[in-house]
Amino acid sequence: MTEWQHQVCDANDLLLDRLILDCDGQPAGMVDDLELTETPGSALVVSAILCGPTALGPRLGGRIGTWWLAIGRRLRPLDDPYPVRIPFGDVVALDRRQLTVRRPGAENKTWRLRDWVYEKVIRRIPGGTR
Amino acid sequence: MKRLLSLALGVMTAIGGFVDIGNLVTSGVTGARFGLSLVWALAFGTLAMTLYGEMSGRITAIAGRPVFHLVRERLGVRMAMVNLAASLLLNLLTVAAELGGVGLALYLASSISYILWVPIIGFLVWFCIWRIPFNVIDNVFGLLGLALVVFVVALVRLHPDWHAMGAAAIHPVVPAGEGHATWFFYAVTLIGACVVPYQAFFFSSGVIEEGWSEKNLLEVRVNALVGFPLGGALSLGIMAAAVPVLEPRGIEVDHLGQVALPVTAALGKVGLIIALVGFFAATFAAAVESALSSGYILAQYFGWTWGKYRTPARAPRFHAACLITVILATGLVLTTIDPVKITVISVALGAAAIPLTFFPVLVVANDREYMGRHVNKGWVNVLAMLVFIVLVIVSVATVPLLFWTKAGQ
Numbered sequence: 108m109t110e111w112q113h114q115v116c117d118a119n120d121l122l123l124d125r126l127i128l129d130c131d132g133q134p135a136g137m138v139d140d141l142e143l144t145e146t147p148g149s150a151l152v153v154s155a156i157l158c159g160p161t162a163l164g165p166r167l168g169g170r171i172g173t174w175w176l177a178i179g180r181r182l183r184p185l186d187d188p189y190p191v192r193i194p195f196g197d198v199v200a201l202d203r204r205q206l207t208v209r210r211p212g213a214e215n216k217t218w219r220l221r222d223w224v225y226e227k228v229i230r231r232i233p234g235g236t237r
Numbered sequence: 238m239k240r241l242l243s244l245a246l247g248v249m250t251a252i253g254g255f256v257d258i259g260n261l262v263t264s265g266v267t268g269a270r271f272g273l274s275l276v277w278a279l280a281f282g283t284l285a286m287t288l289y290g291e292m293s294g295r296i297t298a299i300a301g302r303p304v305f306h307l308v309r310e311r312l313g314v315r316m317a318m319v320n321l322a323a324s325l326l327l328n329l330l331t332v333a334a335e336l337g338g339v340g341l342a343l344y345l346a347s348s349i350s351y352i353l354w355v356p357i358i359g360f361l362v363w364f365c366i367w368r369i370p371f372n373v374i375d376n377v378f379g380l381l382g383l384a385l386v387v388f389v390v391a392l393v394r395l396h397p398d399w400h401a402m403g404a405a406a407i408h409p410v411v412p413a414g415e416g417h418a419t420w421f422f423y424a425v426t427l428i429g430a431c432v433v434p435y436q437a438f439f440f441s442s443g444v445i446e447e448g449w450s451e452k453n454l455l456e457v458r459v460n461a462l463v464g465f466p467l468g469g470a471l472s473l474g475i476m477a478a479a480v481p482v483l484e485p486r487g488i489e490v491d492h493l494g495q496v497a498l499p500v501t502a503a504l505g506k507v508g509l510i511i512a513l514v515g516f517f518a519a520t521f522a523a524a525v526e527s528a529l530s531s532g533y534i535l536a537q538y539f540g541w542t543w544g545k546y547r548t549p550a551r552a553p554r555f556h557a558a559c560l561i562t563v564i565l566a567t568g569l570v571l572t573t574i575d576p577v578k579i580t581v582i583s584v585a586l587g588a589a590a591i592p593l594t595f596f597p598v599l600v601v602a603n604d605r606e607y608m609g610r611h612v613n614k615g616w617v618n619v620l621a622m623l624v625f626i627v628l629v630i631v632s633v634a635t636v637p638l639l640f641w642t643k644a645g646q
Contacts, residue, residue: 124309124310124313124314124317125310126306126540127540133542133551134536134540134541134542134543135540136539136540137309137538137539137540139314163314166314166315167314167315167318168315171318203606203607204300204301204302204607212542217540220554221541221542221553221554224553224554224557225550225553228553228557228560229549229550229553229556229557230550232367232549234367234368234549235549235550235556236550237548237549237550
């Protein structure tokens with residue numbers, strides 16, 4: 108629980124499933140899950156935003172969630188840790204609708220599927236490079 | 238003056254956009270089979286779509302959030318995933334039904350089998366998504382769709398017994414020889430034809446495609462509050478025109494061509510040509526819109542870049558999703574499955590799925606942090622709750638009715 112403008116609200120109300128915008132205002136993914144870290148005072152703080160299928164899978168739960176996680180894990184480059192982590196320090200602004208991060212989307216690993224689809228499909232269709 | 242023109246254009250395209258293969262088929266079928274005894278279902282469906290369409294458009298204009306963002310935000314990942322899967326499947330059936338509808342319209346005009354047209358139409362639908370600007374599609378096909386007003390002209394020329402028709406509409410009774418279950422099943426299809434999920438997704442995403450914000454609230458609201466009811470009235474015209482021509486002769490509509498019979502009877506070949514132009518425009522536009530909707534909801538669930546206002550290179554996943562939808566739908570029609578049957582089943586299932594989409598819309602329309610002073614008024618909430626309760630009952634009843642009546646046979 109955090110104090111937010113004198114109102115008590117939880118991360119569910121405030122952060123989960125919100126749109127992430129990059130520094131150019133482009134959608135860079137959704138807040139699929141949160142990473143909480145225990146501080147010395149044994150309080151939990153949000154240390155990172157987790158994105159992508161390996162973050163969403165566990166939240167979906169059940170067999171579908173397990174599959175989702177497995178597919179995401181197998182499709183990522185082998186040496187990549189999962190899930191995609193955006194340190195909370197990179198968040199420059201947030202409200203109940205969206206949050207903005209400091210880096211451009213292209214640096215974000217959440218755009219890997221986007222880049223793959225562009226390279227393998229869209230770029231090869233006439234007019235796709237516009 | 239310019240504002241007035243743009244408002245009028247918006248309303249006209251909203252009318253054309255409201256009517257699609259679902260309305261054409263269900264209005265024709267029910268008019269021929271049940272007379273005007275199901276007008277109440279059409280009126281209810283139009284009311285529901287107008288009410289929730291206005292809300293979702295208003296939310297998108299004020300808060301900048303399209304409907305499927307709200308679905309994920311307010312239903313949570315799991316229920317939203319259920320909604321996403323159901324809506325994608327329904328969109329696929331809808332695109333297939335619309336493609337079949339365009340094919341049938343071209344078949345009626347050319348006598349070349351609709352199956353041969355379908356791949357060409359599929360390609361053209363994708364090409365429109367790929368290349369043609371959003372407002373060009375919206376305006377051109379929306380305006381051409383107004384050709385369907387020819388049904389209202391035909392109705393007047395047929396000199397029906399207005400008094401008897403009015404009485405039948407106000408005092409609905411199940412016609413002799415028809416079961417209650419079948420009657421209610423067709424009521425569900427009429428409701429479903431008005432509240433198709435893709436129309437809600439398309440209308441709200443369209444607000445962002447047009448670049449509209451709070452200062453365009455008037456356009457958004459007029460489109461929904463005037464355009465949708467007039468679209469419902471047009472569906473009513475198609476239904477009513479079937480009554481004096483098809484019902485007394487016991488002609489059952491199982492082909493798009495039979496929907497146009499009243500126009501041919503009243504206005505001859507010219508009328509038929511105009512009706513076919515209307516069929517073509519309404520179904521083609523709806524094919525484009527429902528295929529786009531698949532891209533919209535996937536992108537909005539997963540936080541992808543989306544929209545026709547972005548070039549394909551800037552929204553590759555969105556464009557790939559639209560392309561895959563069109564390919565799958567074209568494949569589905571090419572299995573020679575009856576397009577009219579797909580239509581009836583898809584609108585019935587659409588009525589069952591819609592509460593999952595409308596619930597988050599109603600919740601957010603009351604959220605002051607999102608809407609500021611544009612939250613729902615009290616009476617809107619009362620009406621919207623009543624509509625929602627009926628829609629939930631419809632959604633529970635749909636699947637049993639579908640199997641019980643074997644999709645209305």
